[in-house]
Amino acid sequence: MDRADAAGRLAELREAIRHHDYAYYVEARPEVADSEYDALRRELSDLEAAFPELITPDSPTQRVAGQPVDTFRPVEHKVAMLSLDNATTPEDLREFEARLNRALPGTGFRYVCEPKIDGLGVALLYQDGRFVRGATRGDGRVGEEITQNLRTIRSLPMTLRGRLATIGEVEVRGEVFMPRAEFEKLNRSLEDAGETTFANPRNAAAGAVRQKDPATTARRPLDIFLYHVSEARELGFTTYAETLEALRAAGFKVNPRTEPCPTLDAVVTYCERLEAERDGLGYDADGAVIKVDSLEQQWRLGSTTHHPRWALAFKFAARQATTVVQSIDVHVGKTGTLTPVAKLEPVELAGVTIRNVSLHNEDEIRRKDIRVGDTVLIERAGDVIPYVVQVIAGKRPPDSKAFEFPRECPSCKHEVIRIPGEAYWRCPNSACPAQLKERLRHFGSRRAMDIEHLGEAVIEQLVERRLVGSFADLYRLTVGDLVELERLADKSAHNLVTAIEGSKTRGLAPLLNALGIRMVGERVAGVLASHFGSMSKVQEASVAELTEIRGIGEEIAESVRKFFDDESNAEVIRRLGVAGVAMSQPGFQADAPRPLAGQTFVLTGTLPSLTRDAARERIERLGGRVTSSVSKKTSYVVVGEAAGSKADDARRLGVTILDEATLLELLQRR
Numbered sequence: 324m325d326r327a328d329a330a331g332r333l334a335e336l337r338e339a340i341r342h343h344d345y346a347y348y349v350e351a352r353p354e355v356a357d358s359e360y361d362a363l364r365r366e367l368s369d370l371e372a373a374f375p376e377l378i379t380p381d382s383p384t385q386r387v388a389g390q391p392v393d394t395f396r397p398v399e400h401k402v403a404m405l406s407l408d409n410a411t412t413p414e415d416l417r418e419f420e421a422r423l424n425r426a427l428p429g430t431g432f433r434y435v436c437e438p439k440i441d442g443l444g445v446a447l448l449y450q451d452g453r454f455v456r457g458a459t460r461g462d463g464r465v466g467e468e469i470t471q472n473l474r475t476i477r478s479l480p481m482t483l484r485g486r487l488a489t490i491g492e493v494e495v496r497g498e499v500f501m502p503r504a505e506f507e508k509l510n511r512s513l514e515d516a517g518e519t520t521f522a523n524p525r526n527a528a529a530g531a532v533r534q535k536d537p538a539t540t541a542r543r544p545l546d547i548f549l550y551h552v553s554e555a556r557e558l559g560f561t562t563y564a565e566t567l568e569a570l571r572a573a574g575f576k577v578n579p580r581t582e583p584c585p586t587l588d589a590v591v592t593y594c595e596r597l598e599a600e601r602d603g604l605g606y607d608a609d610g611a612v613i614k615v616d617s618l619e620q621q622w623r624l625g626s627t628t629h630h631p632r633w634a635l636a637f638k639f640a641a642r643q644a645t646t647v648v649q650s651i652d653v654h655v656g657k658t659g660t661l662t663p664v665a666k667l668e669p670v671e672l673a674g675v676t677i678r679n680v681s682l683h684n685e686d687e688i689r690r691k692d693i694r695v696g697d698t699v700l701i702e703r704a705g706d707v708i709p710y711v712v713q714v715i716a717g718k719r720p721p722d723s724k725a726f727e728f729p730r731e732c733p734s735c736k737h738e739v740i741r742i743p744g745e746a747y748w749r750c751p752n753s754a755c756p757a758q759l760k761e762r763l764r765h766f767g768s769r770r771a772m773d774i775e776h777l778g779e780a781v782i783e784q785l786v787e788r789r790l791v792g793s794f795a796d797l798y799r800l801t802v803g804d805l806v807e808l809e810r811l812a813d814k815s816a817h818n819l820v821t822a823i824e825g826s827k828t829r830g831l832a833p834l835l836n837a838l839g840i841r842m843v844g845e846r847v848a849g850v851l852a853s854h855f856g857s858m859s860k861v862q863e864a865s866v867a868e869l870t871e872i873r874g875i876g877e878e879i880a881e882s883v884r885k886f887f888d889d890e891s892n893a894e895v896i897r898r899l900g901v902a903g904v905a906m907s908q909p910g911f912q913a914d915a916p917r918p919l920a921g922q923t924f925v926l927t928g929t930l931p932s933l934t935r936d937a938a939r940e941r942i943e944r945l946g947g948r949v950t951s952s953v954s955k956k957t958s959y960v961v962v963g964e965a966a967g968s969k970a971d972d973a974r975r976l977g978v979t980i981l982d983e984a985t986l987l988e989l990l991q992r993r
């Protein structure tokens with residue numbers, strides 16, 4: 324191949340690769356198989372190796388190229404990179420519009436809203452459609468040149484298309500971020516390598532962007548959304564929406580959640596919806612940005628030295644905060660598991676006050692090196708329970724000492740054990756008062772024996788005064804015993820005795836749950852009760868018989884067997900029976916027809932008359948199974964009021980949908 328042919332082929336290859344990069348990284352709609360793409364890249368680099376003088380800086384092979392740098396060169400921004408004014412409530416949003424109306428009376432405003440990405444703002448310079456320089460925001464006036472590192476972002480075009488490609492020099496701005504999935508992958512590999520992990524995707528992205536060697540940046544997958552063209556009005560654009568369209572047409576990634584909002588009400592709705600949906604975005608957004616759409620209005624409104632007057636950031640509730648660990652206490656669970664819990668200086672996080680946070684186990688404390696007196700970063704995302712992300716190393720008191728996990732039970736002082744391979748230390752003393760208290764609390768809880776008035780303070784005294792040493796003892800308590808307790812009036816003592824009496828008829832499923840058998844919660848208890856019908860049948864079942872039941876695995880079966888093989892447990896159950904606690908499942912008949920056997924149901928939304936538990940109970944009584952997620956194998960999805968995505972899943976997968984009336988009919992017919 325001569326030089327001219329090579330040049331032609333190189334141009335073709337580069338164009339094809341750019342096209343596929345766009346389809347894959349920007350649109351997430353790949354058009355060719357990975358192998359086909361790899362072949363194009365191989366041909367390109369082979370040909371460039373043969374004709375090195377034909378390598379161009381915007382060639383796809385040059386994304387990860389160039390020498391490591393010692394320092395980043397300063398770059399003065401053409402137009403200062405300003406910050407944004409903040410809002411936290413809908414009232415703040417309305418005040419924003421009131422300000423606009425005062426500045427430009429009688430004109431009326433339309434807006435565009437988009438996610439506020441929790442990343443790093445960057446400014447990118449293109450000359451004649453080619454990427455020539457990229458810089459961080461810095462102090463807003465002068466940033467640092469990070470061109471080589473930005474080249475590694477595969478969704479960032481090195482050459483532009485459309486109208487923006489024809490402009491001699493254009494500066495665009497956007498936000499570099501690390502997608503959450505990539506962040507988790509990165510942290511996992513850092514952890515495996517014994518290196519320090521990043522607290523959040525933003526820090527990881529900041530670290531990646533400031534790598535001295537672009538090859539390192541390339542291994543930390545970043546992405547970028549563009550949201551700004553400097554001097555757009557001078558370039559002839561009239562609205563922000565139109566500017567975004569030009570960015571998209573140039574090959575940039577523009578946030579798909581960007582929406583025009585013709586009124587402030589639409590803005591408020593947008594902000595609320597985005598906040599509710601923030602966990603599904605795939606990247607961290609810390610708010611929404613509201614921008615006046617008309618560039619003429621933007622120009623007339625102008626900026627303060629700090630922020631443009633035509634834009635506003637609506638900040639979502641914070642999910643991370645720092646606070647101080649006041650102490651680390653060790654709690655004993657109902658099966659003897661020891662859980663360390665950090666008592667924190669109370670701190671407000673995403674709308675709730677956090678006072679305690681579980682540290683899970685000894686290894687977790689050691690891994691994060693959490694100590695009393697430390698300032699810690701805590702996070703509470705979505706429905707996730709709060710946890711310690713990391714210790715703020717710089718704020719550690721000089722005299723702090725590593726936490727030593729106790730080798731004896733904090734309650735009964737019995738030596739604790741840790742089975743090799745298990746994460747938890749356990750107190751092996753089955754008479755341990757802390758375990759007994761936890762077991763009693765669980766026994767009386769709503770989804771177990773549902774004993775009202777059996778609160779923590781009462782349990783505490785019942786155990787300390789040795790009035791109760793097992794579940795069965797509860798049923799021997801008299802009003803006389805109870806009035807002796809502190810802060811328990813006559814009436815309350817009566818109420819408690821009545822409540823305990825009333826719990827005798829709960830039935831087998833709640834009783835099995837109440838016993839606190841390891842791995843037997845509400846679901847498994849329900850399965851066992853509807854399969855066996857009586858306590859004695861459950862007690863007699865072998866591991867083999869148990870594992871034959873759908874939804875019961877080896878581990879659960881062994882745990883059940885172990886529980887009933889224990890003499891003292893068998894004795895407690897015998898005494899519960901003598902006390903008159905019901906030991907069978909109401910309505911159970913051993914050879915009752917099980918017409919729904921093999922059928923699975925998913926319940927979603929609120930049904931008009933049946934509670935979730937009642938519906939489940941009736942389905943299970945006829946042999947059906949209730950599961951939590953919809954698949955093609957699901958027989959029916961029962962849909963009630965305010966049903967969520969499960970109803971959509973059912974429609975998508977073609978699963979039969981029932982309302983309550985049809986469900987009742989189905990249950991009746993069988």
Ligand code: IVH
Pocket residue numbers: 404405406407437438439440441442443444445460498550551612631634636
């Ligand atoms: S607009 C003049 N839009 O938030 C325009 N900024 O707190 C000002 N940011 O410095 C920026 N997502 O780095 C804009 N969709 C978005 C954004 C966004 C994140 C960052 C940006 C800015 C900072 C201000």
